[in-house]
Amino acid sequence: MRDKVRIIFATFYPRPYPAEPMNELIEPLLKERGIEYVTFYTLDHIDPEKRVGYSMEGEGLKFDAAIVIPPHVGVDIKYVPEDVLDSDRFVQADKFTNRVKGFDDAFVIGDASALPVAKTGVTAHL
Known part of the structure; x- marks a missing residue:
């Protein structure tokens, strides 16, 4: 199934993991596993009917399944x-x-x- 699934990791950080020493490990793993990432993306709201998540800047990401972690x-x-x-x-x-x-x-x-x-x-x- 993995070859039929597109995974996008969106984060408000400038890189996939905020601490550079950890990012040096995480970023290659994401690439190796075919997981795309979008940086500087701060989720503002989701349109469930259109299945699009919009960033505070207005950028939209389409999804079939959104996994969202709420603010701490x-x-x-x-x-x-x-x-x-x-x-x-x-x-x-x-x-x-x-x-x-x-x-x-x-x-x-x-x-x-x-x-x-x-x-x-x-x-x-x-």
């Missing part, structure tokens, strides 16, 4: 005060100390943090 956002729990959260519901913190914004005795770690780091296991591993 903070967990929907109550924080007091709520102004410690950013617009994606991550806790704002000092990047050097991990102290929660506005507190001397509260810290945030891991996926709850709004710090500008990747929130994946592979990042922790690397």
Whole structure:
């Protein structure tokens, strides 16, 4: 069946995998397996009747089956005060100390943090 299937990997990054050391492994694997990729593609919306996904820039990608990963956002729990959260519901913190914004005795770690780091296991591993 693989010779009858066209697979396109669309990403908003400038290359298939954001970290160059990993991309040096991933990009050749995609090519070897005949998987195409489109970079700088940020999905905006899908027209299910036309079976087209549109980027924020208006570029359309036709599909028979779309597999979409939603944006990573903070967990929907109550924080007091709520102004410690950013617009994606991550806790704002000092990047050097991990102290929660506005507190001397509260810290945030891991996926709850709004710090500008990747929130994946592979990042922790690397």
